[in-house]
Amino acid sequence: MKWLIRTAVALVIVYLAMCGGVAWIMVQPPEQFGRIIRHLPMPIVWGVLPGTRLWLWARKGTLTEGETAPDFTLARHDRTGNVTLSSFRGQRPVVLVFGSYT
Amino acid sequence: MPELNKLNKDYGDRAAFYVVYIQEAHPIDGWQMEVNIKDKVLVASTRTPAERMDVAGSCVKNLGIEFPALVDDPDDKVERAYTGWPDRLYVIDRDGRIAYKSDAGPFGFEPSEVEAALKRILPAVAPAETKKS
Numbered sequence: 001m002k003w004l005i006r007t008a009v010a011l012v013i014v015y016l017a018m019c020g021g022v023a024w025i026m027v028q029p030p031e032q033f034g035r036i037i038r039h040l041p042m043p044i045v046w047g048v049l050p051g052t053r054l055w056l057w058a059r060k061g062t063l064t065e066g067e068t069a070p071d072f073t074l075a076r077h078d079r080t081g082n083v084t085l086s087s088f089r090g091q092r093p094v095v096l097v098f099g100s101y102t
Numbered sequence: 103m104p105e106l107n108k109l110n111k112d113y114g115d116r117a118a119f120y121v122v123y124i125q126e127a128h129p130i131d132g133w134q135m136e137v138n139i140k141d142k143v144l145v146a147s148t149r150t151p152a153e154r155m156d157v158a159g160s161c162v163k164n165l166g167i168e169f170p171a172l173v174d175d176p177d178d179k180v181e182r183a184y185t186g187w188p189d190r191l192y193v194i195d196r197d198g199r200i201a202y203k204s205d206a207g208p209f210g211f212e213p214s215e216v217e218a219a220l221k222r223i224l225p226a227v228a229p230a231e232t233k234k235s
Contacts, residue, residue: 055206068200096191100145
């Protein structure tokens with residue numbers, strides 16, 4: 001009976017340690033995160049461990065709804081000029097789709 | 103992307119739509135994905151504004167995105183301010199406030215929630231419908 005409890009406790013500790021480790025990797029900047037995560041077995045991260053939940057937590061970010069959106073000026077991809085977010089203030093809502101090709 | 107093109111078609115006259123093109127999620131020199139190899143979407147991490155602008159251009163073209171991309175600088179300042187990586191959706195209202203922030207992508211990438219937010223903050227006119235008189 002004792003060995004059963006010991007094994008269970010050991011498994012829980014290993015599981016929590018793995019969750020902590022993956023969470024730590026996920027809060028790293030993207031490039032660092034990518035460099036580490038690619039060496040881990042995906043079924044463990046997203047299957048055995050609660051990978052999705054850890055990810056949503058790790059990438060929650062600091063902005064909240066209702067807050068003023070940080071202003072920026074960025075160049076258009078077609079090199080036809082810059083766009084400033086705050087120039088739409090009082091004019092139109094803006095939808096921002098963050099992403100990349102890959 | 104088709105969902106977002108459709109939203110742009112339905113709401114583009116009342117709201118501005120932009121991609122914010124940020125650092126690659128799965129570059130060949132990072133965490134590369136099988137699906138990208140299969141689709142021959144092979145992109146290295148972009149280090150200069152010109153490089154990133156070129157990749158953003160081919161992304162918009164090849165994925166058939168019908169609204170422009172704004173290209174984040176290589177220091178990823180806007181990505182960091184918005185926690186935009188690897189993908190994420192925002193709706194900013196007329197007062198410059200965040201009306202909707204999605205959960206982190208890819209899991210939180212839900213264009214239907216963008217539509218819900220737009221419906222909430224835009225005057226009540228159904229998309230592409232005219233009032234019956």
